[in-house]
Amino acid sequence: MEKQPRLLASQLLLKNSLFEVSLNRVLLTWKEIATKKKRVSGGIHHPFKVGTSHGVSVSEILAVRELDVDSETKDDGRWQKMPQKSTEAYPYAFTVSYVERAWQHRWRCSDVTFHCLEGALCQQWVQTIREQLTALTSRPKHLLVYINPYGGKQQGERIYEQKVAPLFTLASISTHVIVTEHANHARDHLRTEAELKKYDGVVCVGGDGMFSEMVHGLVSRTQRDNGVDQNSPEEKLVPCTLRIGIIPAGSTDCICYATVGINDPVTSALHIIVGDAQPMDVCSVHHNNTFLRYSVSLLGYGFYGDVLADSERKRWMGPARYDFSGFKTFLTHHYYEGTVSFLPATDILGTPRDKTRCRAGCFICQHNGQLYSEDHQPLFLLPEYKGGWRVIRGKFLAINAASMSCACPRSPKGLSPAAHLADGTTDLILVRKCSRFNFLRHLLRHTSKYDQFDMNFVEVHRVRRFRFTPRYCQSDSELDLRENGKRLFSQICRDHPACSCSPAYSSWNCDGEILPHAAIEVGLVRIKGKILDENLLQSAQTGVKVHLPFGQ
Ligand SMILES: Nc1ncnc2c1ncn2[C@@H]1O[C@H](COP(=O)(O)OP(=O)(O)OP(=O)(O)O)[C@@H](O)[C@H]1O
Structure with missing residues (x-):
């Protein structure tokens, strides 16, 4: 040096x-x-x-x-x-x-x-x-802070006042603090009213749901201000200039854990103060050419969708609802028929089953990320985009797309341990219909050192785009009339899980939010920042600069 x-x-x-x-x-x-x-x-x-x-x-x-x-x-x-x-x-x-x-x-x-x-x-x-x-230009001086007072154990305000605010004051960071009054308050405020020019970053005090609100608010605002149509999967998104910081105060705080390595408000506040940043891949989810949501961590159909749908009805239980609903969903053992089509990422380094782990300055992210920089040709012109789709039909207990490892304290290596934060791909994990015992073995492997993909009913693909169409519909809006009876019957079964018949549809769990459609198309956009932390990939800040969405 x-x-x-x-x-x-x-x-x-x-x-x-x-x-x-x-x-x-x-x-x-x-x-x-x-x-x-x-x-x-x-x-x-x-x-x-x-x-x-x-x-x-x-x-x-x-x-x-x-x-x-x-x-x-x-x-x-x-x-x-x-x-x-x-x-x-x-x-x-x-x-x-x-x-x-x-x-x-x-x-x-x-x-x-x-x-x-x-x-x-x-x-x-x-x-x-x-x-x-x-002289350190990457450090924030003015921050806009949103606190969810109802996230996790409802300690957001206390955590901010006692652990975070004193550190921001020490570092001479001025803040404008908004305690949210309802769901989507932060998203809507960011999208419409917030005077973003006044700030160097936005901070959410809450869980993954709050982080998702921030991503949606900021990205949508930037596209709207620049006249970009989010509904078109081919549209090139405009980068956001603000970064998002997360102070963990939710139930699972999976995004904070996967990027910082620990769920600790003081650690996150310090990363924010020193201006650390971490680029992240973002999936955009569409249905019939209509934009639904962005996802940065897990898109899960079947098991994880059902767990979320059930746990949302039991919010009064607090974080324990995930255990309860997880156990209940495991017992119901529903599988779902459908067609998964995906575009494998063939031009990249790394596979979902290698031993690499994404770290700050990750070589694989840097190498694969080059492909998506503005200097390169649009992705849909790459040879693999022409006719490279693969199609798998079957009965699935779970279809998961992990854009990051999805590590959390319960599953320290995560759903897809070798997934990368910013390589422009997502790991598509298909768990086919199997016995309850085998499914339990698969789930338990998320908490052990054994390979959760080393089972004949599980397959994993690193993909750039994918689509899912449930068996009983071409699309949600074009239902086959002949199947209406089955749908009705399935709904009855869903309401009465003692019946052994599987319902036709599950829900998509999109970073902890339920999506209203079963048939979806998913591509990746890129949220880009820079990495300053040398030890790990871990940093609390996400540099929100959206680049290329993937076109066909
Ligand atoms: N004031 C509020 N009242 C009710 N809901 C809110 C409020 N502010 C935010 N929300 C919503 O609460 C939901 C959950 O919040 P959050 O993600 O912070 O906590 P969590 O669900 O307990 O944690 P995790 O997402 O990590 O499991 C979010 O989807 C958010 O939209």
Whole structure:
């Protein structure tokens, strides 16, 4: 790495020991100076070992502030440490708040306070560090925050006020906070009223449903402002300029978990503050050339659709409704007949069953993503688009399209562990009709180290587009009259699951929302941002810049 010129270097006091503190454009470092008389005065324990160098990347410094040493040590009646002689000799101090990487992808805010001999030196340090922070252009300064007070355990407001707002204040981020009053409040506000030019990003405090509202609001607004028709699957979408941050406060928070590696509001807030971003693939779902929804994680028909439909009727149960409905749906063991057509992604690196895992700076995403950059020819001109469709008819317990691993705390490797966040594909998983026992084996493998695709009734394809048509209709609106009797009968069966007959239709679970149509066509659009976090793909921010939708 190129050696950076030093901006400042001084000997400063830290926890009663002298440190050589140095700053360049990239790093703030401090190293204890080994002297015979190591301690300047009386000994308190400190965690820094002599001679060990400590460093924090400038991009992970949250704030710097001058400290009023007098007020820090004056007697206000509360318990406090005895004033140290050393701080009398070094009466000026500044504190640097920075990101500390804790365990399991968890980030925490840490402080380090340096004491100086002179006030001018202290101010110089504060000013120089502030200048470096101001130069970081990817950091947000003004955020629009939506809180769902009813998501998850209904703790959204408390989580924001107690854990997130103080960090935004520390980092000098101004916020406009809206507590939603009804479902789709955030989506509609973003789509119509929000003065987006005033903000550097939008943040949702809630679960996957709230994130989905933000995606729909922002993407729709951008297309409308630019005169783009979302109903046409061939239409090239205009990129959004704002990013979306997620503070997890929902029931499953699958998107946060899959992108950050952990569901922790403080970690997510810190990722937002330092301006991390992660590109994401987005599926657009159409029915008869009418746009229905976007999906960023799971599109599930059959099992996951039925679980959602049942759990929505049991919202009063809280997060436990998913367990209850999951168990109930497993017992009903309904399968659905239909035709799945899909366009395999043949020009890409990686397969759904390889051992790769998407990480920040993922090579596969970068390589495959090149295909979708604006500099390349439209996808529908690629040879594979001409007649490359495959068709599978059958009886399915589940049809799932995973645009990301869909990892969550219950299934840490996810529905499709090797799926990529931003490679322009989705993993289509078909689970054919099988015994309850085999289906249970398949489901349990999501929570174990065993391959959930290594079963003869399961197949997985990495695809660019797919369609599904249920057996009993050409399309939902062109129902075959002869089948009407079956549909009616199936509805009765659905209402009375003791009957062993399977209903004709399931619902699509689109990122936790029910879709009103069974017959759908799915293509991918691209939401693009940039990746700054080096350890993992994980970052709380999603750079919302939509690129190519796929054409036929
Ligand atoms: N004020 C509100 N009142 C009622 N519903 C709301 C309100 N604000 C948002 N919603 C809706 O609540 C639904 C669920 O919200 P959210 O995703 O935040 O929590 P969750 O469903 O518990 O979590 P997850 O989606 O992660 O399982 C969303 O679809 C959203 O549209």
